[in-house]
Amino acid sequence: MSKETASFKLKNALTELDSLFKHVERFGKSVGLPKKQIFQINLALDELFTNIVSYGFTDSNSHWIEFSLSFDNGAVVIRVEDSGIPFDPVAAPTSGSVPPMENCKIGGLGLHIVKKMMDEIAYERKGGKNVIEIKKQVRP
Template identity: 35%
Template sequence: MSAQRSLLIATELDELHKVNAAIEELAEEENWSPDVTFQIGLAVEELGVNIVNYGHNDDQTHEIKIVISSEDEAITIEIEDDGHAFNPLLDAPEPDLDAEVEDRTVGGLGIYLVRTMMDEVRYQRQQNKNCLTLVKRRDS
């Protein structure tokens, strides 16, 4: 089994449903488990929302390129955007999971969840673009 979906979406929240639809379609076609499908969908949505909400300081519409590749052993998701340089592996603070709920800052769990749910997360800044690669093993 091997399949791929490529999407180019605008940096608008209502565009993210296109990515979710592609994930659901590929998951069904490639027979992903419900857990793997959920985790990939949540991770990509969290990252997409962050790019839309925090990636740019202007009112221009930018693009996000997403490539989802399904192989026998793993699923790879590549996300590329031209927003501010932001390495979620280094620049996102670790949430204080031991703090009382009312003492926690709002937000900040999305990137933590991505790093926790994915088997690999890699970041590169290339040609003024953030390039994030997520890998999820099909058996995890």
């Protein structure tokens, strides 16, 4: 089975989201993913990227966030690496499926969406970096 890969890096700015979507779309189309799965991968990466940009860095310098995507044996595997403060999205609490209507504490909603959209998520802190790996089985 052939293995397709793509990698790119983005600056820690929300304006980079458009570029993230273009990269994911190009990769998804090149390996023949249906629109719905491209949407779901976009969304999961958007949530992870937005978290890193919003909370990952305490200085105001520019930092790179690295992505690599691969398609192998019917699954898309994505690795996201950043050099921000240690944060484990696997252990972090999520909002659960029904957010409390009466108070606005719905932090963790983004991670809840990531975990629902993807089949696997793993985290490790390695060489001063947060390394997140997510996997999505591709169902035709």
